[in-house]
Amino acid sequence: MTILVRLIYASKVAPNFGPMDMRDILQKSRHNNIESGITGLLVMSDGYFFQALEGDRMAVHTTYAKIMRDARHSRSVVLSASEIEKRHFTDWSMGYVLSTEKNRPLFMSYSADKYFEPLSMRAQAAESLLVEIGQHARQIGGTESLT
16 A cells, blocks of 8 residues: 655755756656656755655655765754645656745745744745745746746
8 A cells, every 4th residue: 555645854955065966966866756756846045955755655765765875965854754645746756946036035934034944944834835835836837947
């Protein structure tokens, strides 16, 4: 029996992280996620990764275990892990959104500080923000250049 889950986590981007690292992450994630039946959205903002993974429980947890071993980030915190009825991010094997000046108000509407810091977000706020980001990305036709 397949149980559908959504796992949301945040982590700190490594200090030596560069553009080629992001390209590598996206390329490998998209390929592996298609093979595993995983959908999701990856956000990068203010030195943090913020991500949702959806799919079969075992596949999602196996993928997260691989992510935990990746030196390109640290201080990973699971914000939410729950069984779900349906996916929010069916459009993407791994959507990607970078925080920009134009979408900054959206990120800041979920932040108590002057910087976006997802490690301490409540589960419901984390899910709501990711859903809102995903909806905005769909309206503009993709995730690579959310502006």
